[in-house]
Amino acid sequence: MQKDALDRVALIFTLFDHNGNGHLEAEDFEIMAADVVKAAPDSDETAKDAMRTAFQRYWETLVDELDSDRDGEITFDEYTAVVLSPERFDATISDFAESLAALGDPDGDGLIERPVFVALMTAIGFERANIDALFDAFGPSASDQITVSTWVKGIKDYYSPTKTGIAGDHLVSGATV
Ligand SMILES: [Ca+2]
Numbered sequence: 298m299q300k301d302a303l304d305r306v307a308l309i310f311t312l313f314d315h316n317g318n319g320h321l322e323a324e325d326f327e328i329m330a331a332d333v334v335k336a337a338p339d340s341d342e343t344a345k346d347a348m349r350t351a352f353q354r355y356w357e358t359l360v361d362e363l364d365s366d367r368d369g370e371i372t373f374d375e376y377t378a379v380v381l382s383p384e385r386f387d388a389t390i391s392d393f394a395e396s397l398a399a400l401g402d403p404d405g406d407g408l409i410e411r412p413v414f415v416a417l418m419t420a421i422g423f424e425r426a427n428i429d430a431l432f433d434a435f436g437p438s439a440s441d442q443i444t445v446s447t448w449v450k451g452i453k454d455y456y457s458p459t460k461t462g463i464a465g466d467h468l469v470s471g472a473t474v
Pocket residue numbers: 313314315316317318319320321322325
């Protein structure tokens with residue numbers, strides 16, 4: 298286990314606890330899905346529905362795989378097991394990554410502008426400085442755009458326990474977790 302991956306996981310747990318009660322439950326994902334969809338006013342209903350479904354699937358996968366004591370909530374200790382068998386989350390994370398990146402590209406040209414990226418990542422709960430650092434690490438074009446595929450890969454890398462020194466680490470540096 299790499300420290301980088303654990304730091305990334307710890308940050309996600311903190312952000313995903315959207316109602317701030319110290320554990321993850323279905324309500325956190327409902328609130329977060331609503332916040333993220335609200336941050337994508339130019340996206341069509343199909344893309345928004347895909348995002349809501351991806352958040353719901355994310356929660357269902359977590360509770361299926363990690364809720365050791367079966368109380369319907371995921372504590373931090375339960376959550377850290379996510380890094381022990383990442384392959385069980387691959388399909389869910391892929392679906393989540395593709396749905397989120399698609400929301401960032403409402404006009405479907407395969408490119409994501411910085412303000413759209415910032416709005417979505419802010420809705421999830423990341424800090425502005427870290428969001429900008431991540432966008433810069435993705436190597437934006439002269440017109441300050443990144444590709445959808447770059448973001449999808451970045452999200453998957455973020456969840457990969459074996460990856461270190463990746464763009465996504467910019468989300469963790471300096472963050473209060
Ligand atoms: Ca919570």
